[in-house]
Amino acid sequence: MADEKHKPKAVIVGGSIAGISSAHTLIKAGWEVQVLEKSPSPPTACSTGAGLGLDPLSQRLLQSWLSHPELLLQSTSPLTTEQNRAIDGESKRGRILSYDENLNFRAALWTDLHSLLYNELPPDIFLWGHLFLSLSISDDKTSVRIKAKVVETDEIVEIVGDLLVAADGCLSSIRQTFLPDFKLRYSGYCAWRGVFDYSENENSETVINVHKAYPEISKSVYFDFASGTHFLLFEIPKKKINWLWYVNQPELQLKARSMTMKVNEEILRKLHEQVDEIWVPEFAKVVRETKDPFINAIYDCDPLEQLVWDNVVLVGEAAHPTTPHCARSTNMAILDAAVLGKCLQKWGAQGLKSALIEYQSLRLPVVSAQVLHSRRAGRIKQGLTLPDCEPFDPNVATSIQNFPELQIRNIPFIDDVPQVIDLA
Structure with a gap:
């Protein structure tokens, strides 16, 4: 349970699926939440990434966050x-x-799923039209200060929280703060x-x-x-x-x-x-x-070696940019949020460091394996070279027996439910 004398505050940068999923799970864990999003308003139409597939675990998690699961x-x-x-x-x-x-x-x-999750949250937790600029962690590592620009007015605002959740996508500015030499891989x-x-x-x-x-x-x-x-x-x-x-x-x-x-x-x-x-x-x-x-x-990108820096944590595409071949991006983001929320609930506000260490230890092996698996699947599907097998040639193939990566069911950890999550 969170410390009743001080309700901890999390600032989430990014109002996409990863960000609003994190808002759901952190609120359930007893945290006050503020979401910063550069878009001026909630999305009403979206062609980019319009269609997505939700795996069985994501479906169960999403339903547990909705007042009307149906x-x-x-x-x-x-x-x-x-x-x-x-x-x-x-x-x-x-x-x-x-x-x-x-x-x-x-x-x-995408927009239907986003709306479903957004409509279940208090609207006053969102700061639309706020562009993240920078962050600074206090000397005692107990708080983080975020600077953002109000897009419409160019006003600079500062927000202080106990935790910063970076849900700002594959081009994450927050990740770049800690990994200045980071580059995506084409x-x-x-x-x-x-x-x-x-x-x-x-x-x-x-x-x-x-x-x-x-x-x-x-x-x-x-x-x-x-x-x-x-x-x-x-x-x-x-x-x-x-x-x-x-x-x-x-x-x-x-x-x-x-x-x-x-x-x-x-x-x-x-x-x-x-x-x-x-x-x-x-x-x-x-x-x-x-x-x-x-x-x-x-x-x-090659799997990151860490997802946590003091009281800053990466979720979603900020944590694991991935190719889209195994329907992982949204599903990984939903599970990131679920695991993070449960770890925070388990350890309480005073155990933030332990909660983030556990989150990282649970998620790093899974997302690393899935990113590399999706990369390999993409190269096979595109007939590109791999060091351990001949290129896939659909002209002569009679089955995919030698290329199990082509089936979604063979994604590593696809049925994995971390022990910290109780779906009973």
């Missing part, structure tokens, strides 16, 4: 199967390499991404044909492979189809503080030509009719 089921849809297929270059027909009927994920819209490929919205034209030829070509799309995630490239495809709520197409290419020159890039008409024209050459026509038509697709450069 809302999670109502706002998501089942992803019960995973299919890996090879696409023949000439006939464009799909050949099944693996079929897993026990995925038990749920598909969600994977060697980018992803074309888009969300095809057919809610206003459910009976179009494109919609009918894609459901014929991918008959289980309402409950299945499809991975289609061609030489040196692959894509994933699954349906998300509100009659939308989420797709990502990975292409090997040199590193993009992106604008600062961004992993994505909008495309001009010339680049879009080349995309449409390429999709017709490589993929089944039903998927190609979906790509052609998707409004405002964008390019997402794929980065990760």
Whole structure:
């Protein structure tokens, strides 16, 4: 239990899924919470990262934070199967390499999940439009002072807390404070991404044909492979189809503080030509009719050696930037928040140092293994070289027996529930 004489205060920098998940678990642990977010208001629409898959553990944790747990089921849809297929270059027909009927994920819209969590929190804990600038830890290591700029007015404000939770994403400024030489690692490929919205034209030829070509799309995630490239495809709520197409290419020159890039008409024209050459026509038509697709450069980093510095702790992508191949980013962030909250509750405000040490000891081995596994899976899927095996060639593959990384079920620690979390 928290010390009743002094209710400890945590400042969370970042109001995305990692940040608001941490707000839930810290409040439950008896902490006062303040969330700083540079965006001017809660998100209402988001194309970047619009579709995501929630694993069974995340589903149970999220439901435990909601006053009406059934809302999670109502706002998501089942992803019960995973299919890996090879696409023949000439006939464009799909050949099944693996079929897993026990995925038990749920598909969600990023904004729906964010809203679900946000609406359960007191609105006055959020400081929207506040850009993190710097931090300083007190000499006795008992408090941390954060400077932020109010984006609308340029006013500089200071906030003091007992704990700083860095949930500021893969380009984390807080992480850079402690690791000034840190650099993200480019994977060697980018992803074309888009969300095809057919809610206003459910009976179009494109919609009918894609459901014929991918008959289980309402409950299945499809991975289609061609030489040196692959894509994933699954349906998300509100009659939308989420797709990502990975292409090997040199590193993009992106604008600062961004992993994505909008495309001009010339680049879009080349995309449409390429999709017709490589993929089944039903998927190609979906790509052609998707409004405002964008390019997402794929980065990760070698596992960090620590997640905690005095009374500063990293969660989410700030702690473990990862490639998206194993549906880990959001799921790792949710479990980070759950473990952090339970450790703080276990040790109390006076045991903050012990709580953070335990959090780090529980999470580092798991997230490190998962980041490296996802990296390896991405290289296999893209036909890139690995030191211990020949490149994956979907043209000759009859199964994925020699490449178990291609199935989500083989992620290390995927069913791991830390002892500190009681789901009874």
